Amino acid sequence: MLATVQTPNRQSPSASWHPAIGMTPHPDAPSMPELMDAQEMIVRGDRDEEIIAQGDLARYCYLIVSGCVRTVKLMEDGRRQIGEFLFPGDLFGWEALAEHDFAAEAVTPVTLRRYLRRNIEARADRDRDFARRLREIAAGRLRAGRERMVLLGRKTASERIASFLLEMAGRVNPNNRASVELPMGRADIADYLGLTIETVCRGLTQLRRRGTIKVERANIVICDRCALGAAGCEVVH
Amino acid sequence: MLATVQTPNRQSPSASWHPAIGMTPHPDAPSMPELMDAQEMIVRGDRDEEIIAQGDLARYCYLIVSGCVRTVKLMEDGRRQIGEFLFPGDLFGWEALAEHDFAAEAVTPVTLRRYLRRNIEARADRDRDFARRLREIAAGRLRAGRERMVLLGRKTASERIASFLLEMAGRVNPNNRASVELPMGRADIADYLGLTIETVCRGLTQLRRRGTIKVERANIVICDRCALGAAGCEVVH
DNA sequence: CGTACTCTTGACTCTAATCAAAGTTGGTGG
DNA sequence: CCACCAACTTTGATTAGAGTCAAGAGTACG
Numbered sequence: 001m002l003a004t005v006q007t008p009n010r011q012s013p014s015a016s017w018h019p020a021i022g023m024t025p026h027p028d029a030p031s032m033p034e035l036m037d038a039q040e041m042i043v044r045g046d047r048d049e050e051i052i053a054q055g056d057l058a059r060y061c062y063l064i065v066s067g068c069v070r071t072v073k074l075m076e077d078g079r080r081q082i083g084e085f086l087f088p089g090d091l092f093g094w095e096a097l098a099e100h101d102f103a104a105e106a107v108t109p110v111t112l113r114r115y116l117r118r119n120i121e122a123r124a125d126r127d128r129d130f131a132r133r134l135r136e137i138a139a140g141r142l143r144a145g146r147e148r149m150v151l152l153g154r155k156t157a158s159e160r161i162a163s164f165l166l167e168m169a170g171r172v173n174p175n176n177r178a179s180v181e182l183p184m185g186r187a188d189i190a191d192y193l194g195l196t197i198e199t200v201c202r203g204l205t206q207l208r209r210r211g212t213i214k215v216e217r218a219n220i221v222i223c224d225r226c227a228l229g230a231a232g233c234e235v236v237h
Numbered sequence: 238m239l240a241t242v243q244t245p246n247r248q249s250p251s252a253s254w255h256p257a258i259g260m261t262p263h264p265d266a267p268s269m270p271e272l273m274d275a276q277e278m279i280v281r282g283d284r285d286e287e288i289i290a291q292g293d294l295a296r297y298c299y300l301i302v303s304g305c306v307r308t309v310k311l312m313e314d315g316r317r318q319i320g321e322f323l324f325p326g327d328l329f330g331w332e333a334l335a336e337h338d339f340a341a342e343a344v345t346p347v348t349l350r351r352y353l354r355r356n357i358e359a360r361a362d363r364d365r366d367f368a369r370r371l372r373e374i375a376a377g378r379l380r381a382g383r384e385r386m387v388l389l390g391r392k393t394a395s396e397r398i399a400s401f402l403l404e405m406a407g408r409v410n411p412n413n414r415a416s417v418e419l420p421m422g423r424a425d426i427a428d429y430l431g432l433t434i435e436t437v438c439r440g441l442t443q444l445r446r447r448g449t450i451k452v453e454r455a456n457i458v459i460c461d462r463c464a465l466g467a468a469g470c471e472v473v474h
Numbered sequence: 475c476g477t478a479c480t481c482t483t484g485a486c487t488c489t490a491a492t493c494a495a496a497g498t499t500g501g502t503g504g
Numbered sequence: 505c506c507a508c509c510a511a512c513t514t515t516g517a518t519t520a521g522a523g524t525c526a527a528g529a530g531t532a533c534g
Contacts, residue, residue, distance in 0.1 A: 071383070073383060073386070073387050075387065081386050081387040081390045083383045083386055095379050095380075097380075101383065101384075121369075124365075124368065125365045125369070126365075128361075128362045131362075131372075132362070134372060135332075135361065135368075135375065138372065138376070139332040142332050142378055142379065142382065143334075143338050145382035145383075145386070146310060149310070149318050149385060149386070149389060150316075152390045153318045153389045153428075154312060154316040154317070154431060156521080157521075185480070185481085186480075186482095191390075194389065194390030194391060195522075195523090197480090197481080197482095199522055200481095201482050202482085202522090217531080233312055233314075235312075394490060422512070423512075423513065423514095424512085433492080434513080435490085435492085436490055438515080442514075454498085454512090
């Protein structure tokens with residue numbers, strides 16, 4: 001759970017004020033969306049590193065520059081539910097109240113751009129396009145959430161797995177949707193889909209035996225996109 | 238699937254332009270939150286009436302004045318997932334893109350205040366407090382959604398039922414949390430919790446036999462709030 | 475080269491779904 | 505006012521799908 005510090009050319013004396021991650025200001029970081037003030041910082045995190053802890057004071061939010069992040073909710077007895085996997089361009093943590101109600105962890109090594117939440121709010125107050133953009137982001141998340149409730153509440157194990165592969169095929173590498181390099185392990189997939197590791201494996205095996213996909217650890221090749229859509233109860237319009 | 242028209246003292250000639258619900262403008266309707274322009278209307282809906290259909294052009298959104306509404310997503314084979322139950326003061330449908338991605342139906346007879354979505358957007362653009370309020374609403378929904386993912390993905394049937402009763406106890410009648418008059422039937426509860434009707438019944442029976450609750454059709458009395466919290470894996474802070 | 479993971483497969487168990495039927499309740503019309 | 509019907513709820517018996525437990529196969533890394 002340690003953090004790596006990106007060190008561009010100058011070192012900030014106030015680099016250690018974040019509870020979980022060491023960091024350094026970085027003046028000319030990539031500006032994925034049409035963001036933002038000064039005071040933002042580039043933050044790096046190793047695999048499995050905690051970026052936000054559940055219950056953290058919600059001072060910051062983050063934009064993913066590279067890598068993959070999972071949001072996690074943990075029950076007291078250890079049961080775990082992953083809320084979403086996030087990818088470059090995704091903003092998270094802005095929608096908190098006083099405290100973050102979920103943890104965010106690096107699935108792969110990540111580069112993040114960190115913002116003060118109050119700066120986000122301030123910018124939303126004075127910039128209507130930005131505010132509108134925030135509403136769109138929120139709307140998108142709400143839609144995705146409803147779709148996931150159908151998955152978690154009503155789909156069978158194999159349907160969940162097929163849906164998952166299609167979702168990842170669209171998100172991980174939008175250029176080549178026929179092949180996915182999954183950044184997360186089977187345990188994460190299971191906790192995302194409300195299943196166990198074993199059931200995820202069996203589901204993948206089943207799809208492989210049918211010739212719908214090829215599986216080689218993290219690398220999934222989608223051989224029959226239609227069959228996968230059907231297996232995942234994809235709604236055709 | 239018919240709609241009742243509230244007829245105050247004057248009749249609008251343009252009263253029938255909504256596909257699903259007949260309606261009449263009403264100049265002095267209750268103004269639950271700090272809303273809004275003219276052009277809003279009071280709409281009434283009977284039990285089980287469809288307010289928004291999945292795929293509807295997203296022109297309107299609604300504020301609940303009285304009654305209870307469910308948001309529904311339907312799979313092609315009929316499996317159903319209820320996203321949320323909404324109560325007076327709740328706004329829904331504002332977070333759509335071009336089309337509504339879910340249906341909204343009246344659980345009980347409802348009174349709604351209808352707004353043009355573009356008016357909401359316009360008001361958000363020029364009124365920063367209103368925009369902020371919208372963000373807060375969205376944030377609340379996102380939080381609730383994550384909590385529900387834990388429920389749907391990781392909780393057992395009895396845990397879901399206990400959690401549900403506590404949630405409703407807090408929402409239906411915040412004054413008296415010891416007794417809940419559930420507005421929805423067992424089928425709706427089942428589709429909200431990702432269970433079957435039978436499992437919901439058995440769960441309630443189990444809680445009743447333990448003396449945790451009393452059940453009389455829609456009326457639930459919570460006898461042992463602590464036991465119910467424990468049964469629902471309520472997180473204590 | 476061995477150790478520690480992660481992934482996969484198999485055998486068995488158990489929770490919740492399915493199928494079936496018997497209460498309850500509320501509304502309607504005689 | 506009462507009887508009947510339809511819808512909803514509850515309970516029981518059985519089944520099926522996913523979880524648990526256990527062990528083996530691959531891989532990555534020191």
